[in-house]
Amino acid sequence: MRILLVEDDELLGGGICKALQKEAYTVEWLTDGKLALSAALNEEFDLVILDLGLPSMDGVEVLTALRREKCAVPTLVLTARDTVQDKVAGLDAGADDYLVKPFELMELKARIRALSRRSLGQNTSVIEQGRIKLDTSSMEVWLDGDLVVLSRREYALILEFVNHPGRILTRQHLEDIIYGWEGDISSNAIEVHIHNLRKKLDSRLIATIRGIGYRLNEN
Amino acid sequence: MKTKYSLTSRITQRLLVSLSLLMFISSILVYLDARKEVDELFDASLVQTARVLNGLLTLEAIQENKQNLLNALAKKDASLSDFTEAATPLGHKYEKKLFFQIWSVDKKLLLKSTNIHTTPPFIFEQGFRDDVVDGKHWRTFTLFSEKDPFWMIVGERDDIRTELVHNISRDHVLPLLIFIPLFALTVWLLIRSGFKPLHQLVTHVKKQEYDSLESSEIPNTPSEIIELKHALNELFTRLSTSYQRENRFASDAAHEFKNPLAALLIHVDDLLETSDNHEHTASLLNIKKAALQLSHLVNQLLALSRAEASIEPKTRIDLRSICYECYDQLVSKAEHKKQRFSLDIKENNNTIDKIQNEKYIVQADETLLIRSISNLLDNAIRYTPSGGTICLRCFIENDHPHITIEDSGPGIPDTLCDKVLDRFFRISGSGQPGSGLGLSIVQQGANYHDAELLLNPSNLGGLKASFVFEAQK
Numbered sequence: 001m002r003i004l005l006v007e008d009d010e011l012l013g014g015g016i017c018k019a020l021q022k023e024a025y026t027v028e029w030l031t032d033g034k035l036a037l038s039a040a041l042n043e044e045f046d047l048v049i050l051d052l053g054l055p056s057m058d059g060v061e062v063l064t065a066l067r068r069e070k071c072a073v074p075t076l077v078l079t080a081r082d083t084v085q086d087k088v089a090g091l092d093a094g095a096d097d098y099l100v101k102p103f104e105l106m107e108l109k110a111r112i113r114a115l116s117r118r119s120l121g122q123n124t125s126v127i128e129q130g131r132i133k134l135d136t137s138s139m140e141v142w143l144d145g146d147l148v149v150l151s152r153r154e155y156a157l158i159l160e161f162v163n164h165p166g167r168i169l170t171r172q173h174l175e176d177i178i179y180g181w182e183g184d185i186s187s188n189a190i191e192v193h194i195h196n197l198r199k200k201l202d203s204r205l206i207a208t209i210r211g212i213g214y215r216l217n218e219n
Numbered sequence: 220m221k222t223k224y225s226l227t228s229r230i231t232q233r234l235l236v237s238l239s240l241l242m243f244i245s246s247i248l249v250y251l252d253a254r255k256e257v258d259e260l261f262d263a264s265l266v267q268t269a270r271v272l273n274g275l276l277t278l279e280a281i282q283e284n285k286q287n288l289l290n291a292l293a294k295k296d297a298s299l300s301d302f303t304e305a306a307t308p309l310g311h312k313y314e315k316k317l318f319f320q321i322w323s324v325d326k327k328l329l330l331k332s333t334n335i336h337t338t339p340p341f342i343f344e345q346g347f348r349d350d351v352v353d354g355k356h357w358r359t360f361t362l363f364s365e366k367d368p369f370w371m372i373v374g375e376r377d378d379i380r381t382e383l384v385h386n387i388s389r390d391h392v393l394p395l396l397i398f399i400p401l402f403a404l405t406v407w408l409l410i411r412s413g414f415k416p417l418h419q420l421v422t423h424v425k426k427q428e429y430d431s432l433e434s435s436e437i438p439n440t441p442s443e444i445i446e447l448k449h450a451l452n453e454l455f456t457r458l459s460t461s462y463q464r465e466n467r468f469a470s471d472a473a474h475e476f477k478n479p480l481a482a483l484l485i486h487v488d489d490l491l492e493t494s495d496n497h498e499h500t501a502s503l504l505n506i507k508k509a510a511l512q513l514s515h516l517v518n519q520l521l522a523l524s525r526a527e528a529s530i531e532p533k534t535r536i537d538l539r540s541i542c543y544e545c546y547d548q549l550v551s552k553a554e555h556k557k558q559r560f561s562l563d564i565k566e567n568n569n570t571i572d573k574i575q576n577e578k579y580i581v582q583a584d585e586t587l588l589i590r591s592i593s594n595l596l597d598n599a600i601r602y603t604p605s606g607g608t609i610c611l612r613c614f615i616e617n618d619h620p621h622i623t624i625e626d627s628g629p630g631i632p633d634t635l636c637d638k639v640l641d642r643f644f645r646i647s648g649s650g651q652p653g654s655g656l657g658l659s660i661v662q663q664g665a666n667y668h669d670a671e672l673l674l675n676p677s678n679l680g681g682l683k684a685s686f687v688f689e690a691q692k
Contacts, residue, residue, distance in 0.1 A: 009478040015485030022489070053474075071487030080477035082521070084586065102481035102514045
């Protein structure tokens with residue numbers, strides 16, 4: 001899952017980045033409102049975590065502009081402003097959820113999970129797709145009821161497949177998902193992870209669509 | 220200030236005093252001048268009388284016709300013989316008080332007007348003199364006729380002059396005496412109307428609230444006050460700016476605390492998740508506890524600054540719903556501490572009690588009021604030991620809506636009852652974490668709602684905090 005974090009506070013942004021990366025999320029971190037808007041419009045993200053107090057462009061403005069451009073990415077607003085009016089203004093501008101600073105990491109993670117569930121039309125943290133069962137809160141994966149131990153990146157890949165069953169996911173998309181902008185990816189890094197996944201799960205589970213990417217077989 | 224006086228009365232008083240003084244001086248001058256003029260006039264007429272008599276009479280004629288003259292005088296003087304104050308029909312009241320005497324050179328009385336009975340010891344010397352004759356003051360003129368050598372003395376009662384002078388002076392003073400009070404009244408009214416813009420300014424300044432200072436807009440301000448008005452308006456602007464800045468400062472500062480706090484919490488949480496060292500975990504938990512306390516403090520500060528700014532509009536709120544809300548918020552916390560937390564509200568369902576229901580409705584800032592009541596409840600829960608009792612009540616007494624929070628905790632010592640409302644004051648040794656701002660917020664909440672906050676000992680053994688609202692019309 002790829003998350004865009006927009007937070008101008010270095011310490012807080014760094015902390016969130018670090019903590020979320022441990023959860024197998026790919027986090028892109030921007031500190032500027034305008035840059036964040038263009039990134040959110042031009043690239044694909046599963047979630048935006050948006051601070052309201054930003055340089056160059058206020059969080060609410062970013063949000064309003066995003067929604068005006070029909071970008072429906074789930075957005076979690078972070079803010080120090082905690083009055084009812086502030087919350088209403090944020091939610092009315094198009095935020096899906098609201099978290100007042102300071103907050104505990106557990107709550108942030110739970111809200112991210114809840115938001116991504118909602119956007120994918122799921123009701124619980126456990127996703128079942130064919131033979132694969134996946135718990136997004138504990139980051140555990142089962143195949144036919146047996147627990148499979150996956151690396152962080154492998155988990156991120158299988159989560160993406162499970163969230164989009166039957167859809168062809170391009171190599172570029174998958175690279176974005178697990179490496180983001182900073183990754184120095186060797187040309188066949190995705191192939192290596194896919195290979196490992198096939199080995200740990202079942203080789204027939206993920207099909208290669210030549211020249212385009214991969215797809216999770218629904219059965 | 221010791222010197223407390225009204226400018227209007229002071230100016231009126233001083234004007235009155237100086238005017239009276241001036242009038243007094245002018246009256247004296249008028250009196251003296253009148254006296255002098257009257258004297259000159261009367262003296263001249265006295266001299267003229269003497270000369271006329273002198274021209275008519277000769278020594279020879281007097282000696283030959285003395286008896287005839289005396290008879291004639293007695294006859295003519297009959298109606299003028301005494302000094303009655305009434306005027307004769309064809310005369311004037313001043314005319315009577317005249318006499319004349321004619322003496323021979325060897326100082327024998329030759330002739331005299333009848334109205335003088337005794338012969339005064341006259342000094343035979345020409346000119347004017349003031350004498351006392353028959354116990355009265357007389358102004359006399361003595362003439363020595365050289366042609367027919369005899370002394371002629373013409374006299375006039377002095378009180379005629381005095382009376383005349385008095386009359387002149389009185390006619391001068393009387394209008395002034397009527398005029399002075401009228402003048403004072405007019406001056407007083409004029410000054411009062413002159414000070415009207417000043418009074419308007421005072422009324423305007425009195426009306427000002429610290430949090431909403433407005434510049435005064437008084438039309439037709441006179442130049443004397445316009446400077447004061449400008450200065451006041453400028454002061455208001457400065458005060459209002461600094462008040463807003465002060466308010467913003469607390470809320471800005473609180474906001475600025477939140478980012479580092481959030482970062483601190485995130486990093487600590489992150490470390491806690493991965494830490495497998497027992498010692499590190501314990502320290503991290505302590506750091507987290509401190510960070511959470513700090514975050515509570517920041518939130519309370521923010522709430523206090525918001526309460527002081529009181530920017531939220533008031534709406535019609537049923538106090539009982541506020542109590543339900545606060546009860547719901549905190550009941551689980553009390554249960555967690557194994558305390559008996561009771562809510563005592565009299566619900567009136569029948570329509571007869573509609574009026575009674577209305578009494579619970581007040582104009583309030585819901586968020587602030589809930590925060591105030593829950594702060595009191597939160598204190599009660601925290602300071603009351605496990606197994607204790609806490610009671611939240613809402614009732615009407617003498618038309619005043621009351622909300623009381625009682626507990627069986629340690630209470631507040633009498634000596635500290637005032638101090639606990641101070642910001643950052645905490646009773647030492649309570650063993651409870653807190654910001655020391657909770658009760659300040661409650662106090663602000665009470666102030667904002669024109670309610671009285673009372674801290675008394677409770678029958679339950681602990682503290683009884685009461686919010687007494689004004690009676691609702």
